[in-house]
Amino acid sequence: MQHKEEILNQLHAMCAKDEQATRCHHNYFTQEVNEDCRRKMVEWSFTVVDSFNLSRESVWRAMDILDRFLSSGKGSSVKARENKQSFQLASTVCLYMAVKVHEDVEMTIGFLVKLCRSYYTASEFISMEHDILFALRWSICQTTPLDFARQCLLLQLDCFDPETIDCILENTQKQMDLATSDVYFASYKQSSVGIACLGAALVESDVNSAEQEEFWSQLSSMLNFDFASKEVREVERHMLSGSTICKPKRQSQLVLSKTTSQKSCNEQTSPVSILSCV
Missing domain, CATH: 1.10.472 (Cyclin A; domain 1)
Incomplete structure (x- = not known):
């Protein structure tokens, strides 16, 4: 069991890092790529992590990477905001990055190709991953x-x-x-x-x-x-407001063991076709 002083130090460090973290500060959506596109990719991502018994927290991490990338204005982020296929590619790579970094599983580019039923090539995934890393200056490990x-x-x-x-x-x-x-x-x-x-x-x-x-x-x-x-x-x-999440039965008092499976990803296709997402 951690000592309270150690937990306090961790919380203070997390808060300090959170203050300095880069966030998505503007609406990056376009007529072609809108909030509904993002929502559908979130739903697809949850289906994927649930199918492989991974942490749902990885989807939050993936969307954090995606939002910061698309609002950066760097690399292929402009194209990803204006083309659904590029947006879908970026979203998938962000999930791949989140899982690769934070989950106790082995995920390869080959697996990613199969996951998307060869709709994208290995070189496209690799190129997008490099683009995202350089756009975010390799800052992909944010606290959730x-x-x-x-x-x-x-x-x-x-x-x-x-x-x-x-x-x-x-x-x-x-x-x-x-x-x-x-x-x-x-x-x-x-x-x-x-x-x-x-x-x-x-x-x-x-x-x-x-x-x-x-x-x-x-x-x-x-x-x-x-x-x-x-x-x-x-x-x-x-x-x-009820527009986003389940409305609590009453207002809170704010005034107004994570479990990770050590299961390897099988070399199989996506449980839901990515082609139908956006």
Whole structure:
């Protein structure tokens, strides 16, 4: 079990990195490639990771890479914003990169070709991966909202019983899964999205108001962090609007063990044809 001081140091480091991280700061969509295209690629990506028993967190990581690349204006990002096939290629490569870096599986370019039923060639995948890496200056390992939520709960393990902790983590993951489909969150800090997801998860886990208030009060005191900041309130307000994720049964007290399977990817095609995505 990690010591609280170690967890605090990790949270402070994560927050500092989050402050400096490059985000998607403008709407990059065009008439050809719109939000519906992105949503369909998110759905396809979830189908892929579920089929191979991978973490759904990899889809958030993939979309984070994609959003930052497409809003960078560098390399082939302009073409990917104006051509559905190029957008689809970039989206697939971003999922490949997220899985390759963060999952305990071996994924090859050959597997990627088979996954997409040879719609794209190996050279196209390699070229796009290089393009994305150089456009983002190799910055593809961002902290996720769930990372923040996990560390916050680790810091406050004495607040809840183990069963409740598991329930809160599961509900936080569900909130983040649903938020992945909405590009609105791409312009906000990962910590802000994580805090809002955790707040909604506390409500969905039937944690009473007094326990929620105590949880946030202690956490705020230890971290010296404003959990009711303007940005957090904006993120939570969008979540509560019901346009993105499941609306909690009641408002949270914010004021307004990750499990990874060590399973190898089989050399097989995509469970859903990528041709039908966009």
